[in-house]
Amino acid sequence: MDPTSRRVALVTGASRGIGAEISRRLVAEGYGITLTARRPAGLESMVADLQSGGAAAHGIPANMADPESITDLVAAHERCFGRLDLLVLSAGAGSDERVIDLTLKAVDLQLSVNLRAQMMLVSALLPLLRATAGAEPHLGARVVGLASITGVAAEPGLSVYGATKAALISFCEAVSTEESTNGVSATAICPGYVATDMTTSIQQRVPADSMVTAADIAEMVVALSRLSAKTVVPTVVMTRAGSELWRA
Numbered sequence: 411m412d413p414t415s416r417r418v419a420l421v422t423g424a425s426r427g428i429g430a431e432i433s434r435r436l437v438a439e440g441y442g443i444t445l446t447a448r449r450p451a452g453l454e455s456m457v458a459d460l461q462s463g464g465a466a467a468h469g470i471p472a473n474m475a476d477p478e479s480i481t482d483l484v485a486a487h488e489r490c491f492g493r494l495d496l497l498v499l500s501a502g503a504g505s506d507e508r509v510i511d512l513t514l515k516a517v518d519l520q521l522s523v524n525l526r527a528q529m530m531l532v533s534a535l536l537p538l539l540r541a542t543a544g545a546e547p548h549l550g551a552r553v554v555g556l557a558s559i560t561g562v563a564a565e566p567g568l569s570v571y572g573a574t575k576a577a578l579i580s581f582c583e584a585v586s587t588e589e590s591t592n593g594v595s596a597t598a599i600c601p602g603y604v605a606t607d608m609t610t611s612i613q614q615r616v617p618a619d620s621m622v623t624a625a626d627i628a629e630m631v632v633a634l635s636r637l638s639a640k641t642v643v644p645t646v647v648m649t650r651a652g653s654e655l656w657r658a
């Protein structure tokens with residue numbers, strides 16, 4: 411493929427779990443990709459793995475709780491690729507606390523990593539997304555945010571986490587209302603439990619093999635990336651098989 415026409419993605423939370431699976435899948439689809447996560451070690455090994463298979467992948471460590479890191483990430487991506495067809499927001503943090511036990515630290519961390527970072531990243535990257543959509547009017551450019559089914563239906567113990575995800579769903583809708591006529595739209599994917607590090611403690615009561623798979627989420631991201639810019643998909647709920655469709 412001509413490197414100047416290669417589609418390009420930026421994936422946050424790309425060192426592990428859902429973000430790593432989406433990154434592998436996008437590389438297999440021929441994307442050039444910027445991967446980011448907080449800790450350099452996990453990110454470096456993921457990037458080395460992708461590069462050894464011939465991918466145009468590079469890693470930029472960035473703490474989503476730190477606005478300066480986000481600014482640096484945006485500049486580094488733009489310098490490296492100069493375009494952005496797909497922005498995947500997968501970095502996230504959760505803690506299990508009843509409302510009566512909430513701590514300021516846990517509230518601030520989830521608000522900053524799950525919500526403020528997503529807002530600042532989309533805002534800072536919109537000029538690049540718009541420019542890419544302008545050059546590729548058929549496909550446009552897309553933002554995919556990893557929200558959660560807890561942003562659609564509340565769960566005990568996940569009040570703050572679910573509230574950040576509900577806000578992310580609303581934010582993605584607002585992005586599409588403002589930007590879809592410029593060829594840029596956003597989708598919030600809302601999965602039930604997925605077997606990653608985030609659900610290690612839950613896997614004692616919900617078997618890992620009954621959870622939504624990261625591979626299916628990656629498949630959904632690729633499907634969204636193939637739609638024409640005429641179609642906006644505000645929300646995709648992906649729930650576990652069983653009788654309780656709206657539970658995590």
Ligand SMILES: NC(=O)c1ccc[n+]([C@@H]2O[C@H](COP(=O)([O-])OP(=O)(O)OC[C@H]3O[C@@H](n4cnc5c(N)ncnc54)[C@H](OP(=O)(O)O)[C@@H]3O)[C@@H](O)[C@H]2O)c1
Binds near residue numbers: 425426474
């Ligand atoms: N697993 C589930 O059941 C589930 C269900 C619904 C939605 N989701 C959402 O899907 C997304 C991915 O979840 P996952 O299960 O893949 O999580 P995970 O396995 O715990 O991986 C989290 C990823 O986010 C990165 N990250 C965490 N805090 C960060 C920070 N402060 N700055 C930058 N990067 C940070 C991690 O990098 P480091 O290792 O460097 O910290 C890692 O790459 C999250 O937004 C989550 O809320 C998950």
